[in-house]
Amino acid sequence: MKQKEIIENAINDEVTEDIRKVEVDNMLLNKNIKNISLFLQVVLVMFVGITAIMSIFINEFLTVVEILLSVTLLIMAYNNYKIYRQKGLTCLYAIIGTVLLITSIFSYTERVFM
Numbered sequence: 001m002k003q004k005e006i007i008e009n010a011i012n013d014e015v016t017e018d019i020r021k022v023e024v025d026n027m028l029l030n031k032n033i034k035n036i037s038l039f040l041q042v043v044l045v046m047f048v049g050i051t052a053i054m055s056i057f058i059n060e061f062l063t064v065v066e067i068l069l070s071v072t073l074l075i076m077a078y079n080n081y082k083i084y085r086q087k088g089l090t091c092l093y094a095i096i097g098t099v100l101l102i103t104s105i106f107s108y109t110e111r112v113f114m
Contacts, residue, residue, distance in 0.1 A: 037079050044072040063111075066104035073097030 048068045055061035077093035080086045 034079075034083050037075060038083070041072065041075045041079055044068060044075060048072055063104055063108045066100060066107075070097045070101035070104060073100065 048065060051061050051065045051068060055065050073093045074097040077090045077097060080090040080093060
């Protein structure tokens, strides 16, 4: 009886160790995704600022500013939901980002095809 118990305990220990390894790998992957999304948000904010200044002098950059701003708002909504756990601002950023993206695409196609 003791040998069976020892074998079962060894198998259970190996299984729980494998489960722990998978959990650690998932945690590291989630941390990397969070870091990437925060880095992308910072980079997009810088690009929005640069293109906003450029749109003062060259009017065609206004569409680029609108698209970059809408993508930035969508990434901010993702970061608020996944990292900061703020539900109210997440919905606000997602709605404004989606509406701005749709209106900027329609206004761009109207300018190009009309």
